[in-house]
Amino acid sequence: MKRVLFSILLAVAISPALVSAGEDGTEILNQRCAECHNLTGPAPQTIRDLWKRDAPDLFYAGNKFRREWLVSWLQKPERLRPAGVNYLRTINSTPKKHQDTKKDAKQFDVLWGAVLKPLRHDILTGAEAEVVADALMQLKANEEQVAGMMLDTSKTVTLEQGEVLIDKVYGCQSCHQIEPGFGGYTGPELYTAGSRLQPEFMLSYIKRPRNWDPKIWMPNGNVKPEDLQKIVNYLILLAKEDYHATSD
Ligand code: HEC
Ligand code: HEC
Structure with a gap:
């Protein structure tokens, strides 16, 4: 009883500060x-x-x-989406004839013209x-979307193994930058995802993006449960990379 009373007093004492913040x-x-x-x-x-x-x-x-x-x-x-949120305005997502050879362009998802200005x-x-x-x-x-999600930190991968999953097995880099300047332009940059996003969100979003955003371009991509865990562990590892150190 004393403890209950104490908790109530404590709650009353600290709540005004929390509520006003x-x-x-x-x-x-x-x-x-x-x-x-x-x-x-x-x-x-x-x-x-x-x-x-x-x-x-x-x-x-x-x-x-x-x-x-x-x-x-x-x-x-700072910008997180290299082509902006409304990327249809800034990227070429359809095959376009090459202006000299008149052959179909092989490259999709490339920026039209200049790269966007810095984010204001x-x-x-x-x-x-x-x-x-x-x-x-x-x-x-969206509490119910993350409710059953838990990161299995035993499913670790090296940077190289993670890259194979993202580049080769699932092709995520066709829409996302996985290193500054490398990858597609429709999604947010993935090389900072691990420091920006909660692991449970990444698990749930990668599994079923359209549960979060019904019309989004990212497909519900049948990622195997084991690979899903590896990809999120990889994204957390990737976010710890220091790109400036290597580019200097
Ligand atoms: C004029 C429109 C505009 C206003 C006003 C604005 N934002 Fe934004 N905000 C954006 C755009 C555009 C982006 C996307 C940037 C990108 O991805 O490169 C963004 C991104 C964000 C993000 C990252 C979201 C994500 O999913 O990646 C957060 C958080 C955010 N804004 C918070 C705020 C807060 C807090 C305020 C008010 C203090 C605010 N914004 C005011 C346009 C705006
Ligand atoms: C067809 C293009 C496409 C493919 C392929 C794709 N994505 Fe996405 N992805 C998107 C778009 C578009 C968004 C959400 C855009 C937004 O919030 O502005 C997104 C969002 C995300 C987010 C949430 C990011 C954030 O900052 O909000 C993660 C994480 C993600 N994708 C990971 C992946 C992974 C991992 C794969 C491969 C298994 C993948 N994506 C494949 C287009 C794609």
């Missing part, structure tokens, strides 16, 4: 972010609606992101980023 963050979300980002769901249900979307959905942010990544990205936002995005202060990250982590509309 969450409220500040929610206020910022509603005032400065909602004009571009969907904070309430659902995801686009038709192809027409998909192509009206110009910013990623955030209504399941709490099921998707790692909080510490949010805090740092919101203070220093709201920049938050450290204090704002903390409260906004708290508010985003409370948005958990």
